[in-house]
Amino acid sequence: METLEALKKRRSIRKYKPEQIKDDELGAIIEAGLYAPTAIGRQPWKFVVLQNQEDLDALTLLNVHFRKAPETMKPYYGAPTVIVVFGDKGDEPFYEYDCTLALGNMMNAAFDLGIGSCWIWGEKQMFETEEGRELMEKWGLSANLGGVGAIALGYPDGDFPEAAPRREGTVIIRK
Template sequence: MNEILNAIKNRRSIRSYETEQIDQKDLDLILEAGIYAPTAHNDQPWHFTVIQNREKIQYINDKSKELMSKSNVEWIKNMGINPKVNIIYNAPTLIIVSGRKDAVAPLVDCSAAIENMLIAAESLNIGSVWLGLVRFFFELKDEVEKLGIPENYEPYYGLALGYKADTKNLTAPKRNLNVINYIK
């Protein structure tokens, strides 16, 4: 298998990180991979907020969990009230990906950028995980305002990055392969 296919297949969601910060050069390559994703109408309707301040990342975790603990969805509530849970897994870098609201397909474009970044990270042996649960933090409009996201952009997802702390048991969740049909 070639390197790209290897990175795609070997990438796993990493949920345990070293405290050491990742190399700036690697981070630049990962962000560049995001920026090279395809976009509808070539809009490139994204913005990346790179947070490398431990207290700020912890604060985003704490605030997200506060809201999660009030969720009607049982598993989300349980995560919210569990003091052992850190929804960013104490990763040293958190990237918030925001999309320009008036673009043709900003959520799809940003998702393509996130996937490119996950694969780029794996190719550099850097761990990553796509974070949907930080969306709870995005409900706090006053907090989002402090992130310096450009006017007319909205935050969609987070992406944690860091060196993998625990590479044991990194088997891929079983994939259902019965999802293809051909019309020839």
């Protein structure tokens, strides 16, 4: 797919087929994230790819507790893969920008491969809680890392929706 077309047509997907994405697709998505620009080229991140039910359930529960939502809620929409991106807090204030760009690259790369994605909110706050810290420890992550964001990934169960119209008046060009 042409890059510009992909950038315009990517949409958040909230219904996934249970089938797991292929390893080479996952690899290509991760690689796109790893090539995002970073301040001073530091790449201050750690991507945690969750594909087993135990970890996905633990992440879901952490998110639900953070939202104070019922435990039946599925904030990651039951996606078979979730990538959580953590950044080195020592790289404040840049790490959040850097990790966000990586997440954006990965969502666009996923779309290019016909894979659905959706950014799910809460990781920064979730991983500041005791429950979140315990999960980080279990995943072998050091305390200098902070959650920045997560994307759900999987084959869409349905079509990619149309984009909402773009808001007027959000661009100023001064020649």
